[in-house]
Amino acid sequence: MSAPASIAIVGASLAGLRAAETLRRSGFDGSLTLIGDEPHAPYDRPPLSKQFLSGEWDHTRLALIAPEKLAELHLDLRLGTRATGLDVGERAVTTSPTTIEASSAGDERVVADGILIATGARARTLPYAERPGLHVLRSRDDAELLHQALASGPRHVVVVGAGFIGAEVAATARQMGATVSMIELAEAPMIRGLGVDLGLFCAEVHRERDVDVRLGVGVDQILGDAAVTGVVLTDGSEITADVVVVGVGAVPNTEWLEGSGLALDNGVVCDDTCLAAPGIVAAGDVARWHNRLFDEVMRVEHWDNAVEQGMYAARRLLAQEAPEPFTPVPWFWSDQFDHKIQLAGRRADGDQTLTVTGSREDRKFASIFGRDGRIMAVFGFNRPRHVMKFRRLIAAGGSWDQARELADEMG
């Protein structure tokens, strides 16, 4: 197909913004619309569970782009505007205002030669009635509410779900002086990314900072009708709480695409070049694609993937022919207390594993994971340099023997 003269990006967070920057940097000078349902200019989410939650940073520190740089992109920027539908054949996005400020525009239709879908994901909720003291954490507004709750005095906090967000919130709340319990249905925290063994190591790290970590139990009910007063767990125990934070994962925002004809399956289904339909690509938390490096269909909710896939998808829209497939090594970091936890690649139960530097006792170590003679993942606890070196090797399809050699080299 010919080069697009107009592009609409749906989703004004990390993937969408980095895509817009990449389009301009690649010389695209056509009309570029960026649609976002939140009223705020693009902002960074990782600090929401850390520096912004603690109050160390105010919202100006969250900006993903300086106002003058944003202006230089010459965007048709539509904030407070939610996409409600997509006509795949016409490549038309219908939108609806979400704020009073944007409501004068009414429902609109944006037609473009290229569409980039980056609508992300939202916090999964549990079926409990909303009430004061019950929180989720996904947006800046969520974080402001939770900060106010935590900052208004010593609190009793229960975090439901010990994924990365939950574990970070637990750490930050503890550092703010709250008593904290972290409840996880699985047998270890962060089990999906880290597996049981490393997850239990992280549980130990939380326990030594006086987080009450409870594994293998769920929440039976949340007490308090007017406001949260506690939780009852599935093992019958009761915990007094005035703040409950539910961190039980995220759900991709694809409802607006139902009936559009795009394939949806826990995300927007794309080919191995992030193409969902002719002239339509997807990136970030919402995109599911075949990563040929791992021969796995994946949807990745990591910060770095939003950036890298946003950039790739932007270039994909401009490409005259299909480029090399998108084959990143997924990588994430999580800061909890003063520890930096990182994992790159795809770890699986039953992988062979080797500690390549340091020790758990020192709280500084890195381990690698391998399968079928290949290195598949690297985990670092306060060891970023090792993670990146091994990540390169994983990207190159390196063997387990090469990984052992690199371990010897790095010491």
Added chain:
Amino acid sequence: MGDSAAAGGYKVVVDFDLCESNAICMDIAPEVFEVRDDDFLYILDETPGPDQRAKVDDSVSRCPKQAIKVEELDASSDKE
């Protein structure tokens, strides 16, 4: 945009108060960035050539701490 300004050269600036040595930049542009054994980031080349510009721009975009900036150098000021 960036490309035309780059003709005058550019300088790589890292805010070391923000940098947490995630080493993403080293992964993208090893000729410019290096995280060493001490786990600190070192800039190997503060004014890399135009051939490194795309990688440096990618490093700016992908830095998890937004600690890297590119300053455009005015061609005229180079001559002074």
